[in-house]
Amino acid sequence: MTALSEEDRMLQELVSKFVQNELMPLEAAVLKREAEGGKYALTEAEEKPLLAKCQELGLWGLDVPEEYGGANLNPVARMVVEEEVSRTVVPFEFPPDSPNLHMLMVAANEDQKERYLKPYAEGRMKSAIAISEPGAGGDPAGMITRARKDGNDWVINGRKIWVSRVPYCDFIILMARTGEGKREEGMSAFIVDKGTPGFIIEREIAMIGGRKTYELVFDEMRLPESQVLGTLHRGYAPMQLRLNVRRLQIGARCVGIASRAVEMMCEQAKNRVTFGVPLADRQAIQWWIADAAIKIHACRLMVMTAAKTLEEGGDVRNEASMIKVFATEMATTVLDQAMQTFGAMGMTKELPLQLFSQQVRLMRIYEGPTEVHRMAIAKRVLRNGKV
Numbered sequence: 569m570t571a572l573s574e575e576d577r578m579l580q581e582l583v584s585k586f587v588q589n590e591l592m593p594l595e596a597a598v599l600k601r602e603a604e605g606g607k608y609a610l611t612e613a614e615e616k617p618l619l620a621k622c623q624e625l626g627l628w629g630l631d632v633p634e635e636y637g638g639a640n641l642n643p644v645a646r647m648v649v650e651e652e653v654s655r656t657v658v659p660f661e662f663p664p665d666s667p668n669l670h671m672l673m674v675a676a677n678e679d680q681k682e683r684y685l686k687p688y689a690e691g692r693m694k695s696a697i698a699i700s701e702p703g704a705g706g707d708p709a710g711m712i713t714r715a716r717k718d719g720n721d722w723v724i725n726g727r728k729i730w731v732s733r734v735p736y737c738d739f740i741i742l743m744a745r746t747g748e749g750k751r752e753e754g755m756s757a758f759i760v761d762k763g764t765p766g767f768i769i770e771r772e773i774a775m776i777g778g779r780k781t782y783e784l785v786f787d788e789m790r791l792p793e794s795q796v797l798g799t800l801h802r803g804y805a806p807m808q809l810r811l812n813v814r815r816l817q818i819g820a821r822c823v824g825i826a827s828r829a830v831e832m833m834c835e836q837a838k839n840r841v842t843f844g845v846p847l848a849d850r851q852a853i854q855w856w857i858a859d860a861a862i863k864i865h866a867c868r869l870m871v872m873t874a875a876k877t878l879e880e881g882g883d884v885r886n887e888a889s890m891i892k893v894f895a896t897e898m899a900t901t902v903l904d905q906a907m908q909t910f911g912a913m914g915m916t917k918e919l920p921l922q923l924f925s926q927q928v929r930l931m932r933i934y935e936g937p938t939e940v941h942r943m944a945i946a947k948r949v950l951r952n953g954k955v
Contacts, residue, residue: 576645582625583652590621591658595920598658603917608778609659618660619691627662629689632669636689643813643875647820651868654824657920657927659778663691667817668741671697671810675757675798684739684759693738698728698784699807707940713786715744715756722746722758722796724766724789730934734769734782738762742786747801757803759795766790777926808885814935815888816878819871822895822931823864825924829899829906830860832921836909847909856905863898870894886948889941896932903928 572580594614602608610618622628631646632638641649649662672685687693704710713726724744734740740760747754760767766789773781798806834857837848847853874887903925907914914921932938949955 576648579645580648583649587652591656594658595656602778630662632689636686643878644872647871647875650817650820651824654821655828657923664688667810667814668695668697670813671806675806694736695739696731696733696737697741698731699743700730702729713744715746720793722791724786726786728784730781731784732781754801755803756800757797758791759797777930811935812884812888815892816874818931819891819895822899823868826864826899826902829902833906833909860902867895867898889945893938893941899928
């Protein structure tokens with residue numbers, strides 16, 4: 569992989585300063601609020617100046633096309649941003665949410681671009697995507713939520729689960745089966761506006777790491793033809809693009825999280841003395857730090873190489889699966905060893921390590937469980953007979 573360009577390095581420095589100066593000061597309040605059972609989110613008073621600062625610095629619509637007022641960042645630069653902003657547990661993302669944006673860019677028609685992509689890219693709309701079902705979580709191609717044609721409309725019945733951010737979204741992208749054939753065929757995407765009759769938020773599900781997801785029911789929900797996103801019966805490929813972008817982002821996030829954990833581990837190891845010897849002089853700690861540095865470096869290279877391939881229009885499905893497995897397992901180990909280095913303090917909710925650890929544990933499930941990705945990797949290697 570080639571080194572970062574000067575422009576990308578300048579962006580990295582800008583985002584790093586934003587994280588250090590704007591987000592890190594909020595971390596203690598966020599941790600305290602979550603520890604006391606409060607909502608794991610920024611308050612409006614905390615978020616409003618951050619959004620204003622983003623606009624002032626040009627950290628808005630980073631991978632949005634220039635025609636919609638964005639910076640049109642390449643995937644490599646986007647991963648650099650993702651890594652830096654993930655070094656804190658403060659729940660903040662540069663708007664808009666990147667993976668759904670990419671799906672809209674490749675699948676939306678001109679009318680949908682005007683009604684959804686443009687306001688979404690400008691930060692005036694928020695979105696979610698509903699893929700998983702109670703009986704088809706790790707296998708989206710096995711979904712049974714069905715849309716049937718009725719005159720000029722589509723009528724959808726089914727159930728989705730593990731959908732994030734639903735109450736705050738203006739629309740969701742809903743995947744449903746519209747045809748027969750192979751499992752990945754006959755799947756279509758629909759844009760569903762908030763408040764559409766038959767669109768029911770069944771329940772809120774509290775997750776570890778301060779997160780919440782939602783179970784949705786679609787009961788005879790009627791949508792006009794104009795809400796079909798992309799080519800009918802061919803919604804699987806744009807959905808996979810969205811998933812692959814997210815999987816690369818997970819890799820970058822794990823690099824950022826693990827890097828923060830190592831920084832905290834180093835500080836603790838140099839300052840903490842046990843039995844008259846600094847932790848930094850103990851071989852166990854030294855090897856943890858060395859192994860973490862090696863794995864973080866390898867993961868960063870994996871992410872950046874895949875991002876470069878994505879930028880050039882290449883297929884990154886296999887690399888995305890490898891990254892998803894390697895990154896989440898790497899970060900899990902690094903965080904566990906960082907918590908061990910802090911001893912009892914590492915178990916407290918006063919430090920961000922426990923929240924990072926829970927969030928990485930979630931990452932091993934969403935966007936495809938580790939076991940499913942290992943199975944997919946093995947199938948590709950067996951089919952090709954080589955790596």
